[in-house]
Amino acid sequence: MDSGSTTVPSIVVYVTVPNKEAGKKLAESIIQERLAACVNIVPGIESVYWWDGKVQTDSEELLIIKTRESLLEALTEHVKSNHEYEVPEVISLPITGGSAKYLEWIKSSTRD
Template sequence: MQVGLSPTLDLQGGTLRVVLLTVLLSGLMLSLLRTVGLRAFSMASETYTSGTHSAAFVTCPNETVAKDLARGIVEKKLAACVNIVPKIMSVYEWQGKIEEDSELLLMIKTRSSKIPALAEYVRSNHPYEVAEVISLPIDQGNPPYLKWIGDVVPE
């Protein structure tokens, strides 16, 4: 094989000229890698401060309560998204007895600063005497998704 801009390769007596194909493909690959690399870098460079957002959890006795709470939470901009997880089984102690209940779980994504207002909304609109509202700070995640939460839920 000859080395140069126009390498020649001899295959069983036939000659195959590769005229700048290698250079062209190399250039296209480098261009593609730069584009993909820059996009990945720009997404990775979006900074997220750990704990800025939270995932909150609320249990509900039935689908009607779950949907009403979820809709109200999103409409009042207390969260960007509420997932309703059906058919969970809760085992807990209440008034000295072990109870078992079928419930639904709300998974709520919001700003951490909104948790007090979210808890107040749930307490005011939930049928339970003591409604569950717990939250965990979001340490990290998909930068565009975390940005979306911040865009939907105002400070």
């Protein structure tokens, strides 16, 4: 990004949660702390994964979190402190482009 840019390097972070209540509570706390500009809550996902030496299947919800790359560590710690899973999913993907106005909004809606 050029030096005159009004955006910051931004990411999308995926976090799975066990149910709607947990997802809403976590999403609201993330926004309240200004650790993200927006959290989408996607209901009705089914996760199939390896845990405790065998294949597990669970109904979950997915949080899609839009934030600054620089807030990933703080966001990860927040999720770990406020999540019931022993090993909560926190994975980030870079945002490599998109609407400049939306990316500016991510910057202005999050803490430095």
